[in-house]
Amino acid sequence: MSQDVPARKRDAKLHPRDTPDPDAPPIQVTGLHKSFGELHVLKGIDLTIQRGEVVCVIGPSGSGKSTLLRSVNLLEWPTKGEVLIEGIRVQDPDVNLDKVRTRIGMVFQQFNLFPHMTVLRNVTIAQEKVLQRSSAEASEVALAMLERVGLSDKVDAHPSQLSGGQQQRVAIARALSMNPDMMLFDEPTSALDPELVGEVLEVMRDLAREGMTMMVVTHEMGFAREVGTRLIFMDDGQIMEAGDPREVLANPQHPRTQLFLSKVL
Amino acid sequence: MALSDIRPTVRRRISRGTSYGVTIVVLALIVAYGSRNWELLSRQFFNGEVFAEVLPNIWVPILNTLLYTVASFVVGTALAIVLALIKTSKGPTRWFAVVFIEVFRGLPAMWTIFAFAYMLSTAFQFRWPGGAIWGGVLALVFVTGAYSAEIVRAGIEAVPKGQREAARSLGMSQLTTTFHVILPQAVRIVIPPLTNEFVMLLKDTALLFIAGATISQRELTTFGRDGLTTYANATPMIVSGLVYLVITVPLTYLVGLLEKKMAVKK
Ligand SMILES: Nc1ncnc2c1ncn2[C@@H]1O[C@H](COP(=O)(O)OP(=O)(O)OP(=O)(O)O)[C@@H](O)[C@H]1O
Ligand SMILES: [Mg+2]
Numbered sequence: 001m002s003q004d005v006p007a008r009k010r011d012a013k014l015h016p017r018d019t020p021d022p023d024a025p026p027i028q029v030t031g032l033h034k035s036f037g038e039l040h041v042l043k044g045i046d047l048t049i050q051r052g053e054v055v056c057v058i059g060p061s062g063s064g065k066s067t068l069l070r071s072v073n074l075l076e077w078p079t080k081g082e083v084l085i086e087g088i089r090v091q092d093p094d095v096n097l098d099k100v101r102t103r104i105g106m107v108f109q110q111f112n113l114f115p116h117m118t119v120l121r122n123v124t125i126a127q128e129k130v131l132q133r134s135s136a137e138a139s140e141v142a143l144a145m146l147e148r149v150g151l152s153d154k155v156d157a158h159p160s161q162l163s164g165g166q167q168q169r170v171a172i173a174r175a176l177s178m179n180p181d182m183m184l185f186d187e188p189t190s191a192l193d194p195e196l197v198g199e200v201l202e203v204m205r206d207l208a209r210e211g212m213t214m215m216v217v218t219h220e221m222g223f224a225r226e227v228g229t230r231l232i233f234m235d236d237g238q239i240m241e242a243g244d245p246r247e248v249l250a251n252p253q254h255p256r257t258q259l260f261l262s263k264v265l
Numbered sequence: 266m267a268l269s270d271i272r273p274t275v276r277r278r279i280s281r282g283t284s285y286g287v288t289i290v291v292l293a294l295i296v297a298y299g300s301r302n303w304e305l306l307s308r309q310f311f312n313g314e315v316f317a318e319v320l321p322n323i324w325v326p327i328l329n330t331l332l333y334t335v336a337s338f339v340v341g342t343a344l345a346i347v348l349a350l351i352k353t354s355k356g357p358t359r360w361f362a363v364v365f366i367e368v369f370r371g372l373p374a375m376w377t378i379f380a381f382a383y384m385l386s387t388a389f390q391f392r393w394p395g396g397a398i399w400g401g402v403l404a405l406v407f408v409t410g411a412y413s414a415e416i417v418r419a420g421i422e423a424v425p426k427g428q429r430e431a432a433r434s435l436g437m438s439q440l441t442t443t444f445h446v447i448l449p450q451a452v453r454i455v456i457p458p459l460t461n462e463f464v465m466l467l468k469d470t471a472l473l474f475i476a477g478a479t480i481s482q483r484e485l486t487t488f489g490r491d492g493l494t495t496y497a498n499a500t501p502m503i504v505s506g507l508v509y510l511v512i513t514v515p516l517t518y519l520v521g522l523l524e525k526k527m528a529v530k531k
Contacts, residue, residue: 075430102436112431116449125445126435171431178435 020103024087025050026182026213027072032081034067034237041067043237045081049182054214056224056245059234060260065217068234069184072215073104086181102130105175105183109190111167113159113174119146120155123174131178138177145173149203165196172203182213189220221265225249233257308498315500319492325481326488327508333398333484334467337405341466342459344406345413350443352414353421362414369411375472378404382476401476409466413459420455421447457523464513464520485509 027049034042041064049055057065070076072083074090074097083090085100114122123142127133133141146152149169159167168188175183185204189197201223208214208227218224224231224245231245233254241254249265252258299306352362369377381404382397393400424447432442471486478487485505492501 070430073434075434098433098436098438101434104434106431106434108427108431110425110427112425112427114428114431114446114450116453126432126437129441129445130436130438174435 019088020085020181021087024084026086027215028082028084028087029068029072030082030084032068032071032083033079034064034071034076035079041237042071042078045237045239047232047239049213049215051213052211053229054208054212054216054227055230055232056228057215057217057232057234058219058221058224058260058264059232059240063234064237065234066186069106069186069215069217072184073101073106075106098130102126102178103181105172105178105180107168107171107175107183107185107188109187111159111164111171111191113167113171115159117158118155119151119157119159119162119170122159122170123177126174127177141177142173145176146170148176148206149173150199163196164192165199168192168200169203172200172207176207182215183207185214185216185218187217187219189218219264221249233260235260310499310503312496312498312500315492315496315498316504318496319488319501319504323488323504323508326483326485326505329478329482330467330470330484330508333402333405333470333473334463337402337409337470338463338466341406341409342413342417344410345417346448348410348414349417349421352418365407366411366414369407370415372408374405374408374469375475377408378472379475380404381407396477396479396482398473398476398478398482401473405466405469405473408469409462412465413462416455416458416462417451419458420451423454424450453527457520457527460516460520460523464516467513468509 025048027047029045029047032042032045032047033040045068047055047068057068059065067076071078072085074083078091085104088095088100090097090100113119114125117125120139120142123145124135124138127138127141128135143152143155146155149172151166151169151173154162154166154170159170162170172183172188188204189200192200197220201220204214204216204223205227216223216228228245230242231248232239233241233248233252233256235256241248241252241257248257249261252261348362348366351358352366378401382393382400385391386393386397386400428446428450429442432446433439437446470484473484474487474490478484483491485508489502489505492505493499
């Protein structure tokens with residue numbers, strides 16, 4: 001090891017704070033606040049998600065669901081509070097955030113596929129540029145993932161040639177190709193025509209069955225009831241109510257939850 | 266009855282009729298003047314003998330014009346990308362890009378060329394390798410770099426935010442994201458306006474005539490001017506003007522086509 005490594009970095013080597021702890025919960029959020037200027041969006045969120053859990057998040061528009069999800073992989077930097085991913089304090093300046101992010105797959109409402117790349121390239125590029133996999137290996141993984149979401153025949157297509165449902169499944173395959181330990185979904189079916197929602201939910205259901213840790217912001221109460229292990233109701237930047245999805249949906253305790261569910265169910 | 270009281274369709278028909286009328290009158294005057302003075306016109310502007318004499322000498326100025334244009338376009342575009350990336354980044358270096366862009370867009374290109382070609386070398390007592398004209402070309406690099414930086418920045422900002430977020434969420438670094446996800450998409454957006462900038466730059470190489478060129482370094486405008494004084498005849502100017510048009514008019518049409526094509530895609 002060369003001598004001119006800064007002391008900070010050397011410490012990090014001795015106490016590798018960015019090695020995931022297999023016993024720690026995948027996601028642990030404590031006292032999380034987030035403000036955009038004057039706007040106080042998250043007002044103290046505490047949330048621990050254990051391995052294999054499927055946590056569904058519901059709540060009215062503007063309640064901070066997306067902001068919470070985006071704070072988990074630090075697309076939004078917390079104003080206050082801590083985010084721990086597999087025991088790693090991700091806000092620590094020593095932590096390689098890019099490396100942590102490879103273990104957190106994220107799926108967006110608007111798919112966000114790379115429009116200038118083929119489907120295959122969409123799924124291989126991060127493997128090659130981030131995980132340094134060879135292009136042969138990356139392609140092999142990509143084909144397996146595309147097979148898994150039922151799109152092996154679309155390898156050479158460009159995103160614009162696919163339906164919304166197909167694009168979203170490619171986005172899921174792209175996230176899975178990094179072998180993440182957990183997946184975040186932000187309203188993955190909200191931009192889809194109703195008849196395309198099912199195919200995406202089907203893929204997510206399979207993932208949950210295989211034991212993937214998932215955090216899903218959704219309006220699909222059926223999915224939450226059937227697949228979710230926990231349901232969280234958010235309002236005004238706070239978690240108002242949380243519990244078994246069937247119970248919360250059938251018998252909401254908080255008046256705000258009752259009001260919200262009476263509108264959407 | 267006031268003009269504004271007439272129905273719009275009628276008014277449009279009247280104004281179109283007027284513009285046709287004006288065009289016809291002007292054309293008639295030109296033809297009348299031209300036919301009466303044809304001998305003078307053809308001798309001054311389309312002189313076959315002068316043309317035959319300058320023709321062998323025009324290829325070098327054509328190549329030089331293209332060389333100065335392409336060189337300053339390529340280097341200037343690279344500079345523009347760097348400036349745009351610095352300007353869209355956070356941190357104090359941002360201000361370097363802001364000042365650079367404002368200065369070189371705010372100064373007359375002619376001033377900048379003269380300053381680079383002569384002021385700097387006089388003040389600091391040096392010679393531009395290859396001659397003062399290359400100082401002028403460097404000035405064009407900075408000027409076009411400043412203009413194109415704004416074009417590139419707009420292109421980068423036109424790429425949806427979700428693209429960067431998707432890339433970062435896959436663990437891509439800032440740099441990888443920029444080079445593999447953002448810039449390739451920005452380039453597509455930016456091709457028509459950059460082609461426009463190329464046309465502007467081609468025309469701006471005419472300003473290099475104040476930077477002083479040797480015979481082998483002359484561009485088209487210097488060539489035309491030299492011909493004018495040598496032969497006391499306008500033909501060389503006309504020829505160089507036509508060469509500019511042969512290049513710029515098709516490129517301008519191409520920009521229009523590209524823009525239309527991109528509009529359809531959206
Ligand atoms: N980058 C930002 N800058 C400023 N305000 C923001 C930003 N991102 C979100 N907000 C604001 O924060 C609040 C919460 O937004 P968020 O997207 O988290 O809500 P949400 O619960 O996901 O809503 P929806 O159901 O509509 O997606 C909103 O008022 C939104 O306008
Ligand atoms: Mg949202």
